[in-house]
Amino acid sequence: MLAQLHKKWWKILCVVLLFYTFIYGMLVKVPALEVLNETIRNLFFHVPCWFAMLLLFFVSLFYSVKYLREPQMIYDIVAVETSRAGMIFGILGFLTGMLWGQYTWAEYSNSMSWLFNDSKILGAFIGLMIYVGYFILRGSIDDEEKRAKVAAVYSIFGFVLLNVFIMVIPRLTDSLHPNNGGNNGFVAYDLDNRLRMIFYPAVIAYFLLGSWIATLLIRTKIIHYKMHKITIYEKKHTVSVK
Amino acid sequence: MKRNIRYLLNSFLFILIAAADSVYAQASSDDEMLKNNISSSPSMATGFYADGKIWVVIGVIAIILTGLILYLVRIDRKINKLEKELESK
Amino acid sequence: MAILSFPVLIPLLKILIRISLQAVTAGDVSVNAQDILYLLALNIFIIGLALVLFPYLWRD
Numbered sequence: 001m002l003a004q005l006h007k008k009w010w011k012i013l014c015v016v017l018l019f020y021t022f023i024y025g026m027l028v029k030v031p032a033l034e035v036l037n038e039t040i041r042n043l044f045f046h047v048p049c050w051f052a053m054l055l056l057f058f059v060s061l062f063y064s065v066k067y068l069r070e071p072q073m074i075y076d077i078v079a080v081e082t083s084r085a086g087m088i089f090g091i092l093g094f095l096t097g098m099l100w101g102q103y104t105w106a107e108y109s110n111s112m113s114w115l116f117n118d119s120k121i122l123g124a125f126i127g128l129m130i131y132v133g134y135f136i137l138r139g140s141i142d143d144e145e146k147r148a149k150v151a152a153v154y155s156i157f158g159f160v161l162l163n164v165f166i167m168v169i170p171r172l173t174d175s176l177h178p179n180n181g182g183n184n185g186f187v188a189y190d191l192d193n194r195l196r197m198i199f200y201p202a203v204i205a206y207f208l209l210g211s212w213i214a215t216l217l218i219r220t221k222i223i224h225y226k227m228h229k230i231t232i233y234e235k236k237h238t239v240s241v242k
Numbered sequence: 243m244k245r246n247i248r249y250l251l252n253s254f255l256f257i258l259i260a261a262a263d264s265v266y267a268q269a270s271s272d273d274e275m276l277k278n279n280i281s282s283s284p285s286m287a288t289g290f291y292a293d294g295k296i297w298v299v300i301g302v303i304a305i306i307l308t309g310l311i312l313y314l315v316r317i318d319r320k321i322n323k324l325e326k327e328l329e330s331k
Numbered sequence: 332m333a334i335l336s337f338p339v340l341i342p343l344l345k346i347l348i349r350i351s352l353q354a355v356t357a358g359d360v361s362v363n364a365q366d367i368l369y370l371l372a373l374n375i376f377i378i379g380l381a382l383v384l385f386p387y388l389w390r391d
Contacts, residue, residue: 011318015311022303026296030286038287068387122342129338137335153384161339164376169342172368212314219321226328 001059001078005215014208021048021202028194042100043195044202049093050124050166052206056086056214057131061159064152074232076148077221078214079155083134085214089206090128097121123165130158144230339377346370 004010025044033040060082067075101121134154141147225232346366353362 018307018311019304022307023300026300026303032286037285122345126338126341133335133338137332140332150388153387157380157384160380161376164372165342169369169372172365172372212318216314216317216321219325223321223324223328 001063001082001211001215001218002074005219010208011212014205014212017201017205018209021045021198021205025198025202028198030195036104039100039104040195042096044198046093046096046100048199048202048206049089049096051203052210053086053089053093054163054166055207056082056089056210057159057162059211059214060086060155064155067148067152071145071148072233073144073148073225073230074222076152077218077225077232079152080138081217081221082211082214083131083155084217085210087128087131087135088213089210090124090131094124094128097124120166120170123169127158127162127165130161134158339373343370343373 021044025041030038030040060079063075063079063082067079101118134151137154138147138151141150222232346369350362350366
């Protein structure tokens with residue numbers, strides 16, 4: 001993440017892929033399915049939100065671990081801002097999932113039954129709440145190094161639990177989602193031919209968009225730190241022994 | 243803080259409209275089902291595509307996407323300028 | 332600070348409420364094996380994570 005902060009190539013790639021996803025996502029022929037009808041197109045718009053969120057949280061985890069090994073402030077900045085971008089995509093994915101589920105899976109309208117009947121939705125909600133707790137935790141500690149260390153530990157905890165609640169537990173219990181709780185996987189949706197060609201670029205596009213937002217936030221933070229003359233990265237003095 | 247909220251609102255709006263557009267597609271196909279009443283497979287929005295209305299949807303999505311991307315590029319350029327100023331001081 | 336762990340408790344509470352309701356009302360007192368598996372998995376993950384991560388917090 002840090003090396004690519006000022007490069008332009010992946011931003012252009014992101015824009016191209018986003019336009020490709022949205023335009024071809026509406027134009028491609030989709031298989032006719034029973035409950036979903038035409039809304040299977042949300043596969044290109046809603047599911048990549050979650051994948052992008054997981055990838056962004058993974059980057060945040062990577063830099064959190066890096067901070068624990070070598071306490072440089074820049075690693076903490078990257079960790080928190082990528083978490084923030086991941087949080088944005090998580091909330092978007094949750095809201096779009098609510099909308100989609102309300103029209104396809106809800107037993108009766110004006111109910112919260114969708115939240116507690118499906119274990120993956122509940123798991124995603126809990127995972128997002130854990131990351132909200134991450135930001136609250138950061139806000140409650142004043143000393144910078146202590147805050148960075150505690151937040152890094154909490155971020156490891158949060159990422160593992162998020163994966164448990166979204167990936168592991170739904171496969172064990174009943175769920176309406178594909179590939180969880182006794183349903184067919186994505187292969188049943190004819191994902192081999194046409195849909196995959198739009199789905200994978202969509203994931204890449206959303207992840208690049210998320211990292212673009214994250215890099216803008218990171219650069220803003222770096223400017224803020226530099227203006228207040230706070231050291232971000234201290235080079236270790238190389239001591240020659242011989 | 244304001245900037246973050248604006249990011250959130252803008253991205254939410256464009257994805258919400260993109261998702262909502264697919265729901266419109268389903269609504270008009272129900273009218274077609276009432277007219278035809280013969281197909282055994284689940285109803286899809288074929289009338290929507292035949293009329294050419296899908297291009298309206300794509301136009302809307304393209305305009306929203308362009309607007310958001312231009313906003314991001316503008317913020318990117320502003321931060322570039324700020325960094326250069328800070329560098330030269 | 333301890334209130335931050337509330338989201339993790341939500342599934343725990345949900346299953347325990349369901350099991351307690353079954354235990355209190357008259358009727359068949361069978362326990363769903365899936366629920367026990369879920370509780371066990373949740374416990375293993377949380378205790379495991381706490382064991383691994385606590386030394387980092389305590390280092391100072």
